[in-house]
Amino acid sequence: MTDHVSPKTITLLGATGSVGESVLSVIAAQPDRFRVHAVVANKSAIKLAKIAIAARASSAVLAEMDELPTLQDALAGTGIHCAAGPEAILEAATWPVDLVVAAIVGAAGIRPTWAALKAGNQIALANKECMVSAGSLFMAEASRQNKPILPMDSEHNAIWQVFDETNKSAIQAVTITASGGPFRTWSQEQIASATPEQALNHPIWDMGSKITIDSASLMNKGLELIEAKYLFGLEVEQLRVLVHPQSIIHGLVHYQDGSVLAQLGCADMRVPVSYCLNWPVRGISPAPKLDFSTISALTFEMPDLDRFPCLGLAYEAMAAGGAATCALNAANEVAVAAFLGGKIPFGGIAHIVDKVLQQTCNETNLAEFDSIDQAVESDRVARDRASQYLVQKQW
Amino acid sequence: MTDHVSPKTITLLGATGSVGESVLSVIAAQPDRFRVHAVVANKSAIKLAKIAIAARASSAVLAEMDELPTLQDALAGTGIHCAAGPEAILEAATWPVDLVVAAIVGAAGIRPTWAALKAGNQIALANKECMVSAGSLFMAEASRQNKPILPMDSEHNAIWQVFDETNKSAIQAVTITASGGPFRTWSQEQIASATPEQALNHPIWDMGSKITIDSASLMNKGLELIEAKYLFGLEVEQLRVLVHPQSIIHGLVHYQDGSVLAQLGCADMRVPVSYCLNWPVRGISPAPKLDFSTISALTFEMPDLDRFPCLGLAYEAMAAGGAATCALNAANEVAVAAFLGGKIPFGGIAHIVDKVLQQTCNETNLAEFDSIDQAVESDRVARDRASQYLVQKQW
Numbered sequence: 161m162t163d164h165v166s167p168k169t170i171t172l173l174g175a176t177g178s179v180g181e182s183v184l185s186v187i188a189a190q191p192d193r194f195r196v197h198a199v200v201a202n203k204s205a206i207k208l209a210k211i212a213i214a215a216r217a218s219s220a221v222l223a224e225m226d227e228l229p230t231l232q233d234a235l236a237g238t239g240i241h242c243a244a245g246p247e248a249i250l251e252a253a254t255w256p257v258d259l260v261v262a263a264i265v266g267a268a269g270i271r272p273t274w275a276a277l278k279a280g281n282q283i284a285l286a287n288k289e290c291m292v293s294a295g296s297l298f299m300a301e302a303s304r305q306n307k308p309i310l311p312m313d314s315e316h317n318a319i320w321q322v323f324d325e326t327n328k329s330a331i332q333a334v335t336i337t338a339s340g341g342p343f344r345t346w347s348q349e350q351i352a353s354a355t356p357e358q359a360l361n362h363p364i365w366d367m368g369s370k371i372t373i374d375s376a377s378l379m380n381k382g383l384e385l386i387e388a389k390y391l392f393g394l395e396v397e398q399l400r401v402l403v404h405p406q407s408i409i410h411g412l413v414h415y416q417d418g419s420v421l422a423q424l425g426c427a428d429m430r431v432p433v434s435y436c437l438n439w440p441v442r443g444i445s446p447a448p449k450l451d452f453s454t455i456s457a458l459t460f461e462m463p464d465l466d467r468f469p470c471l472g473l474a475y476e477a478m479a480a481g482g483a484a485t486c487a488l489n490a491a492n493e494v495a496v497a498a499f500l501g502g503k504i505p506f507g508g509i510a511h512i513v514d515k516v517l518q519q520t521c522n523e524t525n526l527a528e529f530d531s532i533d534q535a536v537e538s539d540r541v542a543r544d545r546a547s548q549y550l551v552q553k554q555w
Numbered sequence: 556m557t558d559h560v561s562p563k564t565i566t567l568l569g570a571t572g573s574v575g576e577s578v579l580s581v582i583a584a585q586p587d588r589f590r591v592h593a594v595v596a597n598k599s600a601i602k603l604a605k606i607a608i609a610a611r612a613s614s615a616v617l618a619e620m621d622e623l624p625t626l627q628d629a630l631a632g633t634g635i636h637c638a639a640g641p642e643a644i645l646e647a648a649t650w651p652v653d654l655v656v657a658a659i660v661g662a663a664g665i666r667p668t669w670a671a672l673k674a675g676n677q678i679a680l681a682n683k684e685c686m687v688s689a690g691s692l693f694m695a696e697a698s699r700q701n702k703p704i705l706p707m708d709s710e711h712n713a714i715w716q717v718f719d720e721t722n723k724s725a726i727q728a729v730t731i732t733a734s735g736g737p738f739r740t741w742s743q744e745q746i747a748s749a750t751p752e753q754a755l756n757h758p759i760w761d762m763g764s765k766i767t768i769d770s771a772s773l774m775n776k777g778l779e780l781i782e783a784k785y786l787f788g789l790e791v792e793q794l795r796v797l798v799h800p801q802s803i804i805h806g807l808v809h810y811q812d813g814s815v816l817a818q819l820g821c822a823d824m825r826v827p828v829s830y831c832l833n834w835p836v837r838g839i840s841p842a843p844k845l846d847f848s849t850i851s852a853l854t855f856e857m858p859d860l861d862r863f864p865c866l867g868l869a870y871e872a873m874a875a876g877g878a879a880t881c882a883l884n885a886a887n888e889v890a891v892a893a894f895l896g897g898k899i900p901f902g903g904i905a906h907i908v909d910k911v912l913q914q915t916c917n918e919t920n921l922a923e924f925d926s927i928d929q930a931v932e933s934d935r936v937a938r939d940r941a942s943q944y945l946v947q948k949q950w
Contacts, residue, residue, distance in 0.1 A: 213744060322717065322816060329835035335847075401849050412819070417833070418826040418842040424807070438812070442725035447813040448811040452730070453795050459850040547854040 167195040168437070171255060171281070172215075173272050174263030175199035176207045178368055179286045179312070182416060182429035183261050184215055186437055189446045194437065196254045200272070202264070203227050209234030219243065221252040223268075246271075254279035259437065261312070262287045265368055266493060267322055267539050270294060274532050276299050277309075284436040285391075286312040288383045293486040294535035295390030296528040309414035310436045311391050315384050317432030318411030320387040321419035323392060338463065341376040341429075344405060348467050352507030356500050362422050373496045373524040374470075377509055378463060382474020383492075386485045396479050401471065403461040408450065425450055469510040473517055480521055482528040483538050491516035498550050508555030515554060516545045562590040563832070566650060566676070567610075568667050569658030570594035571602045573763055574681045574707070577824040579610055581832055584841045589832065593647045595667070597659075598622050604629030614638065616647040618663075626711050641666075649674035654832065656707070657682045659889060660763055662934050665689060672696050679831040680786075681707040683778045688881040689930035690785030691923040705831045706786050710779050712827030713806030717816035718787060729789060730807040731779050732799040733858065734822075736771040739800060743862050747902030751895050768891045769865075769911075772904055773858060777869020778887075781880045784873055791874050796866065798856040800909045803845065820845055864905040868912055875916055877923040878933050885937035886911035893945050903950030910949060911940045 170187065175181045180201075189196045196215040203224035209231055212220035219241040222231055228244035235242055242254065253260060253276035260281045262273040268289035274294075277283050278301065285291070290298050304307045308481035311320050314418045315336045323331070340357045342361045343351045359376040360369060378401075387400045402412075410432075412422040424429045426448050434445035465472040470492070477484040495512040504512070520526075520542060529535045549555065565582065568573045575596075584590045591610040596603045598619040602625055607615040614636040617626055623639035630637055633703050637645065648655060648671035655671040657664055661671045664682035668678040669689075673696065680686070685693050697704045700761045706715050710731040720728070737756045738746045754771040755764060769775035772794075780794045795806075805827075807817040821843050829840035860867040865887070872883040893899045899907070915921075915937060924930045944950065 321814060324837070326835075327837045332844075414844070415837055417824065417829040417837050417840045418820050418821040418844055419716060419830060419837075420845050422817045422819060424817060425813050428813065434812040435814060440721075442719070442722045442810055442812050442814075445812045449727075449809070449813055450815050452855045453857050455855055457854045459852045460847045460850055462848050 163496070167193055168259060169195050169197045169257040170437070171198040171200070171252060171257045171260045171276070172196065172263065173200045173249075173253060173260060173269065174265065174286070175211050176201040177205045177263055177289075179263040179429060180211075181431070182430055182433045183437070184211060186430050186433045186445055188213065190443050193443060196448075197257045198255060200249055200252050200264075202268070205230035206234055212236055219252060219255075220261055221248050221478065223249055239500040250275040253281070253531040255358055257281060257358055259284055259310075260435075262290065263312070265370065267490065267536070269423040270532065270536060274298070274301075277305065277307070280305055280307070282307045282310070283296050284310040284312045288313070288387055289489060291387040291390045292383050293539055294482070294529055294532055295386070295485070296482055297532060298533065299390050299393070309391065311387075312432055312436045313384065313387065313431045314389055314427070314429060315411045316388055317435055318409075318423035319388065319392065321423045321435065322411075322413045324413075324415075327415075328393075329397070330416050331413060332416045333398045333400055334388060334392065335400040335402045336388060337402050337407065337409055337411060337413065338378060338381045339375065339407045340403040340405050340461070341378065343376055343467075344403065344461075346467070351467055352505060353384065354506040356502065359499075359506060369500060370496055372501065373509075374492070377470040377506070378468035379470035379474065379492050379509070379513075381463070382471045383489060385474055386478050396475065399478075401463045403463050404458065405461075406455070406458055408455065408458055438540070470513060473510065473513055477517055481526040482535075483524050483526045484517060484520055486529075486535055486538045487516055487520035487524070487542035487545075488513060490539045494543050494546035494550070503550065504555050511555045512546050512549050515549050516542050519545055556872045562588055562808050563654060564590050564592045564652040565832070566593040566595070566647060566652045566655045566671070567591065567658065568595045568644075568648060568655060568664065568671070569660065569681070570606050570677045571596040571599045572658055572660055574656075574658040574824060575606075577828045578832070581825050581829045581840055582610065585833075585838050588838060592652045593650060595644055595647050595659075596881055596947075600625035601629055608633055613660060614647060614650075616643050618644055633838065645670040648676070652676060654679055654705075656937070657685065658707070658787060660765065662885065662931070664686065665927065665931060669693070669696075672700065672702070672888050675700055675702070677702045677705065679705040679707045683708070683782055684800065686782040686785045686882060687778050687884040688934055689877070689924055689927055690781070690880070691877055691932065692927060694788070704786065705834055707783075707827055707831045708779065708782065709822070709824060709827045710806045711783055711786055712830055713818035714783065714787065714808055715802075716830065717806075719806045719808075719810075723788075723812075725811050726793070727811045728793045728795055728809040729783060729787065730795040730797045730809065731776060731783060732797050732802065732804055732806060733773060734770065734802045735798040735800050735856070736773065738771050738862075739798065739856075741862070746862060747900060749901040751897070754894075754901060757905060764895060765888070765891055768894060768904075769887070772865040772901070773888050774865035774869065774904070774908070775864035775905045776837070776882060777860070777866045780869055781873050791870065794873075798858050799852070799853065800856075800926050801853055803853055809858050837856050867909055868905065872912055876921040877930075878921045879912060879915055881924075881933045882911055882915035882919070882937035882940075883908060886941040889941035889945070898945065899939040899950045906950045907941050907944050911945050914940055
């Protein structure tokens with residue numbers, strides 16, 4: 161492919177994670193189209209150094225100050241600029257590039273993504289927490305900058321690909337699909353006492369452990385609904401989840417004229433990643449192509465809110481507002497960590513989240529946040545509350 | 556819905572057929588958005604008069620001169636203008652309107668549609684023969700007029716909805732789905748001796764008898780591939796058929812980045828009709844909405860060219876060029892009529908088409924046509940050849 165445009169410059173926040181890996185794979189498949197500016201990670205200095213060298217990045221930045229010497233050693237003589245610490249990450253996010261991929265996992269991704277956006281960089285968003293904890297703020301700033309946020313999550317990316325913004329009033333609903341996770345066919349009692357090993361055994365997607373647990377509880381879909389609400393400016397009533405165990409259809413948009421548009425593809429993050437990186441044109445991706453001769457059937461089930469209460473809690477939080485979704489997410493992070501640490505049963509996750517959510521709805525101003533500081537503080541309060549319930553063994 | 560734009564004026568060629576009925580139903584559901592100018596039909600004077608009155612049309616035009624007095628009687632006192640005869644139809648097609656719906660069945664639709672296009676009217680195309688017999692001419696004229704032809708067939712409409720014209724080089728292939736028709740699971744021998752009653756028993760779509768027979772032989776899909784080739788400017792290698800018995804997914808576009816976009820909906824012509832009539836905005840349609848809680852599974856099978864040779868013949872004709880596809884279609888119309896008339900077995904349809912196609916490839920200039928007259932003449936020659944084989948009982 162000949163391409164006479166200059167390469168797109170990219171900063172990758174979260175370079176050592178599973179989304180980061182997909183991003184680097186897509187970039188490597190179109191070396192003329194992209195140039196990696198900075199790669200940013202939490203603490204894996206050696207891994208980050210290898211990535212920086214392979215991607216010919218200009219800079220490598222770590223969150224962990226202690227790891228800086230290791231990073232510097234590993235990059236000695238390469239000419240790649242090294243830095244570390246939270247401030248260094250925020251600074252890296254503001255360096256002017258064509259696209260910042262926000263793929264840091266969890267609430268840690270909020271401030272760097274915000275810094276990138278405020279600096280006028282376009283964001284490809286793979287971090288859920290920005291939308292779940294501060295969706296209104298991010299969308300308002302993106303709109304002010306006239307730099308739409310590009311959804312990189314497979315489900316939101318799917319919806320984006322078939323979402324006709326110019327005919328938005330004709331959109332009746334959007335559907336996010338769910339594989340159903342490892343407990344799709346389990347009873348309520350079996351799920352309540354599931355072990356971390358069982359919950360980590362995801363049938364389709366290979367992801368980080370936090371997200372895999374969220375897939376088992378369907379909290380993942382709850383968070384994605386909240387994300388979709390902000391990303392696409394939808395009402396709660398327009399947001400649907402459909403269990404689709406084969407994970408071939410990733411998202412659907414229902415139009416009032418009876419058409420339903422969908423994006424299908426192999427369950428491979430490199431497909432949505434390629435779409436985001438190349439947008440507004442389309443490029444290639446190293447992902448395998450969908451082969452209909454190998455698909456026996458696509459099946460669908462309605463989600464069961466009794467067996468998967470986290471999904472119902474997400475709807476509840478979404479209806480209540482930004483502080484509630486922020487608390488939902490924060491409490492869930494704490495509860496999932498406790499579950500993975502063997503401190504609470506699987507069923508305890510929903511109980512902790514429920515308690516924090518009710519407390520938030522009773523005690524907190526539920527208006528949308530005015531600042532990222534407020535969002536981060538609200539996140540902290542909800543974490544504290546969740547930790548309290550853990551200490552008190554209330555699950 | 557408040558709507559401050561003036562209503563779209565529409566001429567409906569083929570008002571008494573099954574597509575015409577869907578068009579009138581969609582128009583009736585959005586009475587403020589559309590105004591019917593002329594309704595045109597072959598010979599059902601009473602039915603056409605009723606339609607003209609119900610749709611508040613300005614004119615009603617029949618092909619059959621003999622039926623004019625009946626039409627005039629039925630419309631006496633309504634102020635609706637009446638006319639009849641082939642010239643009257645061509646004239647009606649040229650009256651300036653916002654959209655001419657070309658829904659006359661068969662080769663009879665070619666000249667009126669051409670007249671409408673030449674006069675500068677935008678065409679919503681539900682007639683296959685215009686593309687199959689003279690696709691190059693129609694596309695060139697539409698391009699010259701800068702009035703894109705709007706595909707109304709459910710499969711082409713589906714593809715159109717997810718076909719990114721601005722990223723056309725990123726399109727790898729398009730897939731047209733097929734229900735598989737009544738003989739999907741039949742053996743080659745059973746199919747060869749199928750009766751008209753068996754062939755007319757279509758599992759999904761309620762259509763005219765010619766099209767239903769074509770669905771049973773898969774010639775319908777062959778003709779749709781040829782249409783798609785011209786409508787979307789694709790290569791033969793980019794055109795695929797997928798058997799999908801539930802007829803929920805109507806068409807798919809495969810992008811080189813691994814995304815496959817699809818349009819889904821109930822098998823109801825009012826969905827694509829609404830899309831065409833309202834384009835470039837979206838309206839509503841009286842068609843039922845797709846309900847995923849009622850879908851047990853979507854399944855797929857590769858088409859079997861041994862049992863359905865007509866599909867292979869269509870690929871062959873498409874590769875050969877415009878005169879070949881014109882001959883394929885003409886021979887098929889003659890053969891299907893003979894089958895419906897009890898003169899030949901079902902298996903004879905493919906044999907007649909094959910013979911005419913080979914004769915055309917051997918004896919005819921296969922270049923694309925220079926004029927509609929050439930296309931119509933080529934169609935006539937192929938019909939004569941098909942009739943000869945019938946007379947000689949060569950099937």
